[in-house]
Amino acid sequence: MNAAVPLSRPQVPRAQGEVRLSARAQGGVTRLGDLRAQGSLKALFPRGAGDALEVVTLNTAGGLTSGDRMRLEARAEAGARLRLSTQAAERAYRAGEAEPARVETRLSAGPGARIDWLPQETILYDGARLERRLLADLEGDATALLVEPLVFGRLAHGEVLREGRLRDRWEVRRDGRLRFADAFRVEGDIAATLDRAGVGGGARAMATVVVAGPGAESHLAAARALCAGTGGAGMIEDGLLFARLLAADGFALRQALVPLIVRLSGAALPKTWTL
Template structure:
């Protein structure tokens, strides 16, 4: 007999003046709104189900309207738990930024536990002149707890369009013995955590060299299209990953890291 599964939907849009234009939340996805600074609406989402497993379905839609600023982060690390055979958890994220607006998508780590099975999709739409920053950190088991991911499935699909044109497409897929895959020199070289970082803004190329310095020898960054940077970082564990990510996020956003993030 199939067990009950979690459902959650969060839709949020911001208008100039750090104000909410629209908000809908249902199921186990909720949003909190701490004090805003610098004209940017701060939103913190949380999953009251406590994590995600096979068969769960979540959807987040976030939009910064023309001239508005929005920063979206998570209350805590998301957890991907063991799934039953033939069950896959799904997360659909849709982000949109109007002309002259900005949106920072800065969730904390997603912790992938043994035998988890999840498919996530991120669709980003930018109007001309929009500014966008996204980071997606992944931790495969907690080193301090002796956790090893010997089995699992994870698919991450990213698509970014600016002015109606597809500028960026990226797929990550892990299946089977994730620990063994991460040991491969061309994949993780023994890393237990990784992150993807995407930054789109006028003049983004001027931050290419500084970002390379911040990410260090286990990170790489490229100018993949005009005004669009993409980086991937690997690290031994989640703590070391944060030490690399926080300075990079601060430099690209021009703001302090969300207070939910700590070292």
């Protein structure tokens, strides 16, 4: 008799996407330089962003689950103005015990350039496994505004994050030197961890904000006033402001975060935030 051949577990398709782009200053406005997009990550270019190039990224896979890989690389060349956002909130779905979804964002800016990273919320579902890296490389007097909002569970659906994992790492360099690093990790019973007074105090949404560039300290007083009751802001060093906000849910987080972004960017939010 022929020996039984064990059946292998079918491989689930994994979503992969990558966008690489650059922005160039020409005649007082910023225009698209290079662009390469592949897989399920796309780039859209709305009109009416003033002298800045506005870019909206879109994950056509509809969310993130185990084994997905997304990578964005964006550069503002010398003197350029680049604003990046997302078409909608990103969603990290249940991944079980499988490998996590991984997202990497690499931003760079040349002398005199400005780059704003303003994605909408990432929503974690119960059982999600997500690892992210945000890397910013600045040259000379370049400026970066970096924002990442997170929502832990769909409270309107009664969802509680009893199991999952998030690992989030930020690095900001100027002229090759590391000026800021932040590592955030939460795993296991996420809701119970966030309920601890020294962690989240019951919060179910948070945002991390960094302003790196000349004159960042001029925003400190306003940032502290806008964060009052929901978080705090301080200077890591000259030209580097850090803020973190906590809120009961995504709606409350937006109420605090939107005025802060407008103040720090000096411009209205990307239109996708209001659609």
